[in-house]
Amino acid sequence: MPQVDLLIHSAAQVATCASPDGPRRGAAMADVGLIPNAAVAVSDGEIVAVGPSDDLLAAYTARQTIDAGGKVVCPGFVDPHTHVVYAGDRVGEFELRIKGATYMEIMRAGGGIVSTMKATRAAPVERLVQESRPRLDAMLALGTTTIEVKTGYGLDTDSELNMLSAIAALDAVHPADLVPTFLAAHAVPPEFKNDPDGYLDLVITEILPRAADWHKQAAFKIQNSKLFCDVFCEAGVFDREQSRRVLSAGLAHGLPPKIHADEFQNLGGVSLAVELGAVSADHLDVTPPEEVAALAASDTVGVVLPAVNFNLGSTHFADARAIVDAGAALALATDINPGSAPCPSMPLVMAMACRYQRLLPAEALNASTINAAYAVGLGDRLGSLEPGKQADLLIVDAPDYRHLAYQFGVNLVQTVIKRGRVLTV
């Protein structure tokens, strides 16, 4: 009998989330590829086989076995939109907002994105690593095994490159895989406040080329992973044409586009994303039906971020139900950041999506695994339990995968397995 490194057997359910030909869409979203009384065999950090427990127990011997009796096995979560690398926090601003402070009052009190920019600019790479690492630990313990991370709190050449260095350093020391995104076009820094196009000139002629060069030398654990290029396309930040400039420049340097679109106002960011072949379009809080239809007709993954709406105490959420029903590929993300989403938990995001966006638990799980992997261009390697894929998986202390979204405020993830290694988290 062939020997494998690890055999997890007798799981009440294995949710494979398998979808080899692209993200799950439409009716396929309600299907997580469930196998009852199932097992997963792993060798050399990859999945060897998934199937009925009796079959795999008969087919393989294993160096290590785990009895997952009464429990669920599913893919590790992929968080495809985060700003998890930063210095400082914004707890004071949180309190001011509750007291009714306006955006401008918060800015005057030193809050907002500029406060995180200042703290991040002041932090050497080592400090960014030190402050961010516990957040990655929390995410991993909650089941997130792959984390997209954006720059965008530096907003000058050195500080943006420092953020990239911190992301690479964290990828090197942390079990999770990190996927970097270049987001110098996150905000207009104070030194350019009357000249946003001047800042974009700097981004395009200096910061972006430096970032692209840096990435050619950078070594991430995921082989040949991309550096993405993102832009905050929003009223008062960058408009549609400015966003096109940034993303086109990124493409010219080989960086596939992503976009922050329609968080507060619709500027046509989704149709721009589709036109440019973006890997994802994110937020989508106010995307009109015709742009949802354009998204559905494209390969761009729509990413919604309900923790942001929750954090603002908002009663409006992106219409994820309509996005799925239109046939678009949908993913979920935390958006973890110190201002609008101090939240590391994909399961809580799933719980929100099921309640305020009317996703089924199966849809929320696909949106947090296989579709989230496609949203970072890694759907061929991550996000599902299929032979040949990286062995990133979770043992969940529940008899049914739907508990991941049904229960909330509790961590049901009992064991995290990353690249076939059973982690202590």
Add this chain to the structure above:
Amino acid sequence: MPQVDLLIHSAAQVATCASPDGPRRGAAMADVGLIPNAAVAVSDGEIVAVGPSDDLLAAYTARQTIDAGGKVVCPGFVDPHTHVVYAGDRVGEFELRIKGATYMEIMRAGGGIVSTMKATRAAPVERLVQESRPRLDAMLALGTTTIEVKTGYGLDTDSELNMLSAIAALDAVHPADLVPTFLAAHAVPPEFKNDPDGYLDLVITEILPRAADWHKQAAFKIQNSKLFCDVFCEAGVFDREQSRRVLSAGLAHGLPPKIHADEFQNLGGVSLAVELGAVSADHLDVTPPEEVAALAASDTVGVVLPAVNFNLGSTHFADARAIVDAGAALALATDINPGSAPCPSMPLVMAMACRYQRLLPAEALNASTINAAYAVGLGDRLGSLEPGKQADLLIVDAPDYRHLAYQFGVNLVQTVIKRGRVLTV
């Protein structure tokens, strides 16, 4: 120098939440009795001293010391409204609800409170203990050291008494303190569906006296703790006069009243609670201003349960801000139960309250500690860090107590100390 059992020192902050003369109200809610660079001394399971770290380090030697450098120490949370003891789950109903099933369709599909009643009736005491214990473990790990638990899934004499036995058994084996509440008037069981008054006759003449007798023999870890009597005062369940009958009968047997009031419709439950001197009035989602004023003029604590609103995907939440501003005593609770709140987390409830009910982090913390202790009649013994109180406290991995509500979906509670004992959770 006197020796104590345990000295926790160098905490960035100790939030005492001290309030010896009754629950915190009004402006005092925004004050958590914060002491910077502070220490707590504990002996024989009680708090001996709280104050500046240098003072306590100079005043005491200790058998065990904990350096809480950079961290926050606060009282253990008191969850004053739960239905955490039950059998089965309602994950299928959760999915049906997302699909748009009506209440009646869910009932026909075997969902609703009756499904939990059936599972609970079918479960021997040992099984209730076995199924409920992991939920208590989750609550304790999230910082809840005292848990009110209601009956009300038995709805017949033997099954209600079985639930009481399970609550007592759990109190005996679990580090958390459990506080029992008799809630046979939680719903009308199917065998009385056309005769709710007939069921109340059974409750009042048979189940309640048996429960009261049982409680005289029962041994809970908290000395001389009460058995409370509760009723679900709601349209379609028990009206105001039926509720008065139940609570008055409870009082006649020595059981202080609590009430479920104004969750969906206002039936005057709050004014009834005030009239009867209830220890708490809970839910308050639709309480009109004149009843909030009556609450404010009373000793009854108002308990709000935002996880229930969240679980239903509702955009309406109890107006906790108005309740505090009116001068009423406010507490928070999870309401953990398998239907409307599968949520063990007081910190997540605090996060919700700050966002959807506009409580300040300080108000949310007082509402989860000292005021919650008053809501279960134990404000003189629990819920704050004051000399002579039971040593139930938390070490929180954050530099500022406001992080407890600012961050969400993550467990910041690093160490739980119950009756002076450092627990492994």
